[in-house]
Amino acid sequence: MNMVKKMLVVLIPLALIALLAGCGSTPKKAEPAAEPMEAAPVAVEQEEVPVVTPAPAPMGFTGHPLDDPDSLLSKRVVYFDFDKSDIKSEFRDIIAAHATYLADHPSASITIEGHCDERGSREYNMALGERRANAVRKFLMVQGAMARQIETISYGEERPVAFGHDEASWQLNRRAEILYKSR
C-alpha cells in the first residue's frame, strides 16, 4: 500500500501537469468519429470547404445551398442509439447548420420525422420516435430556428428504410429525418 501511495503521490501531480499542458496546446481538434455512419465526420468536411479545383469551372457550388452535396445541409438524417433520443455529438454540426439556415430563411419550414428500429413494441416506438424528433427540434431552436418553422411527426417503426433483422438495418432505422417543406 505504501508503495502504491508513493507512486500516486508522484504520478498524480505529473498527470495533472501533463493534462494542463495538453489542454493548453490543443486548438480545435477533430473529435474521433464514434460510429461508422454514412454521414462523414464533421471535421473533415469543414477542412475541405471551400473546394479548390484547378478546373476551369467556377469555384464553389452554384445553386441552392440545400442542394449542395458537399454542404452540411445535404445531411438530413440524425441517427440514434437503441432506446435513446439524445443527440450524439457527431450530429450537432449538421443540426446547427440547418438551424442557421432556418434562422437565415424565416420562410423556410421543415418537418422532422422520428423513427425507430423494429425491436420492442410499436406504440412505445411511436412515442420514442416522437421524442427523437422533439430532441432535434429543441436543438434547432436553441441554435436559432423558430418554433413555427418546425413540425414533428413520429412513425415509430412503421417506416423503416432497411429491412434486415440485424443491427446493420436497425441502426439505419433509428433516425430522425429533416424534410424541407419550404425553403
Place this chain on the structure above:
Amino acid sequence: MIKITNILSRVENAAFIRRLFALLPGPLRRLLASQRNLVYALLVHILFLSIFIVSFDWSSRPAPSKPKVNVIDAVVVDESRVQAEIDKLKKAEQRRQQQDESRKRQLKKEQRDLAELKKRKAAEARRLQEQQKKRKAEEAKAKALALEKKSEKEKLDKLKKEQQALEKKRQEEQQRLAELEKQRQQEAEKQRQEQERKAAEQALQEQLQAEQQALEAERQRETDRIVNQYVEIIKQKVTRNWLRPPAAAKGLSCTVAVSLMPGGEVLSARVTHGSGDPLFDQSVQKAVLKASPLPLPPDAALFDNFRDLEFLFNPDD
C-alpha cells in the same frame, strides 16, 4: 439379641416376677413397665457392679496364716525366759537372804520388780490374750473373708457357669439359628431350583411359541411385502394413466371404489367420495379404467387382498 429378648420376655412373664411386680406401688410399676429397657440395664449394671465390688479385696493386711506360728513361738519363748528369770531371781533371793536388809530391800525391790513384772506379765498376758483375740478375730475375719471369698468365688463360678450356660445357650441358639438359616437356605435353594426349572420349562415353551410366531410373522411379512410391492406397481400404473384436467382447481381429492377380477381386470370403478368437480372425478375414474388390467401378484391366494380396492386421488399440489 432375639434370643435374649425371648428369655427376658419369658422372665417377665414368669409368675413370681409378676407377683413381685404387682407388689410394687402403682407409679413405680408404671415407670418400670414403661422403662423396661432402662430397668434391665440398671439391673445388669447393678449385677456387674456387685460382682465388681465383691471381687474387690477390701483387706489392708496380709494374710493371717503366718501369725499362728508366731503366737505359739512367742509363748514358749516367754515362758522359758520367765522361768529363767524366776530362777535367776530365786538365786538372787538366796543371795539376798544371805544378804538381809539389803536383800530385803532388794527383795522388796525385787518384789516390787516382781510385782511390776507380774503386772507386766499380766499386761503381757493380757496383751497376748488380746493379741490372741485379735488374732482369732482376725482368723475369724480371715475365715469369714475366705468364706466370703469362697462364696464369692462360688458366686463368680456360678455366674461364670451361668454365663457359660448362657453362652452355651446362645451358641446353641446361634447354632439353631444357623441351622434354621441353613434349612431356610436349603429350602430357598430348592425353591430356586424349582423356579429355575419352571423358568427353563417356560422359556422353552415361550421359545417354541416365539418360533411359531416368528414363522407366522415371517409369512405375514412376506405376504405384506408382496402386497405392498404390488400396491406400488398398481399405484405407478394408475399414476401414469391419470391425465389431470388442467383447468381443475387445486386441493381436490376423490375416492374411487374398484372391484377386480382375479386376472386384474377392473370390474367396476365407482366414485365414492367426489371432489365436487365432475371432470376431476371422471379423470380419476378413467385413470383406473385405463390402467386395467391392474398388475396382481401371481400367487392366487393373495387375490383376496386385491379383490376390492379403494383409490384415493389426492394430488399434492
Place this chain on the structure above:
Amino acid sequence: MKKLWARVCAGAMLCLCVASPAQAVLTIEITQGVEGALPVAVVPFEWQGEAGSQPPQDVAAIITADLQRSGRFAPLPVDDMLSHPHEGAQVNYRDWRLLNVDSLVVGRVIASGDNYIVQFQLYDVFRAASLIGYSIRSTASGLRLTAHQISDLIYETLMGEPGAFATRIAYVTEIRHADGSRHYSLQVADADGYNPQPVLNSTHPLMSPSWSPDGKRLAYVSFESKKPAIYIQEVDSGRRELVSSYPGLNGAPVWSPDGKRMALVLSRRGNADIYILDLERRNLQQITENYAIDTEPVWYPDGSALIFTSDRGGTPQLYRVYFADGRATRLTFEGKYNSRASISPDGKRIAMVHGDQGKFRIAVMDTDGGALQVLTDSSLDESPSFAPNGSMIIYATEAKGKGVLSAVSVDGRVKQRLALQTGDAREPAWSPYTGKQ
C-alpha cells in the same frame, strides 16, 4: 374439510389394513398424475351428399386442427385409426382403448338442400359413456364456423372451460411492392387464421387494432391523414368515425370493459401520456402526467385500473394505476424492457413483450407480481393478445424474414403458427366472445 375427512378415513383404513387380516379394503393413495395432452380421436365425418361430391369443408380436419392448436389435446392421426365409426352403434370401445385414446368424436355431414346438417357425438372411451351429441344446421359458408363451434363444445366438455375456437382475430398486414409502395390492410379472420376478410385497406400505416367488448367494432390507428389518428369502425357494415386526432400522437386505443370509454395515448401536451375518452360525451380525462413516455394502456377486466408501459424509471416497464387513487405502481422488475401488456380475461395474468439481452419475447406474469415466465424462444416477438378463455396467447413474430402470427398455450407447451397470409402480418387482437357464437 372434505380432504381432511378423506385423509382421516384413508388413514384409518390404512391402519385397519395393517392391523387386521385380508378382509379389509386396501387403500392406495395416488398423489400425482401426468400433465399432458388428452389423447383424442376425431374420426373423419361421413359425408351424406351427392355421390362423388365433397363437402365444402373437412369438418373433422378443422376440429382436429383446433384441438391440436389449443395444446391440450393430442389428436390421433387418421392413419392409425383401426375403425371409422360414424355413430354410437358403430363404436367399439376396444378399438380405441387399444390405441389409448381417451375421447372419441364421430359424426356426419349431411347435405340438406343448399345447406348442411352436421351431426356429431363425443364418447369417453374408458368409461364407455356418451358425453355429448348435437345436430347443427349450417350454410356452406358457415361450415367452418360450425366446425369451430363443435370444437368449442368438445373443448368445454372435456376441459371444463369454454373453448375459443369460434372466435375471430383482427390483425394488420403489410405488402411491400417492388416499386417501394406499400399496401396496408386491417384483416379479420377466424381464430385459426382462415377466412381473412379485409376491413380496411390503405397505403398508409395501420396500427393497434382493438376490439370492442361486444366484438362488433374495431378501433385502430391510421396514418391516412399523414399523421396518426384513431378511428372506430363497425366490422360488419364498415361504417367508421374519427375519434381522436389531436396534435402529436394519437395511439393505443383500448375499449373499457363496459364499452363506454376508451383509453388512448396523446402527446398534445408535449410527451406521450394516457387519457380516457368518454365515447358518449367525448370529453378527455388525463390519467398520467409526467415527462416520461406513458403508453400502451390495458384495462383491468373489472374496469378499476389500467396497466401501461412507462419509461419513467429509465427504461420501459409495466405500471398499474387504480382510478381510485391515481398513483402508479411499478409491476415488472425483471429485465430492462417490459412493455405492451395484455391482461387475461380473468384478470389474473398479464402477458408482455419482455426484452432480455437483445431478444424480445412474450412472457407472462401474475398480475399481482411474481416471477416472469418466458413463453417463446424466438427473438422478435411482440403484440401478445389473450384468447377470450385465457388458455392461449396470440402474438406476432418473425419467421424466415416475414412477419407471421403465432399462438402459444398459456403454459408455454404448445406453439403453433397461424395460417399463411401474403405479406407481413402483425398486431393480432383476439376478439372477445360475442353473442353471435
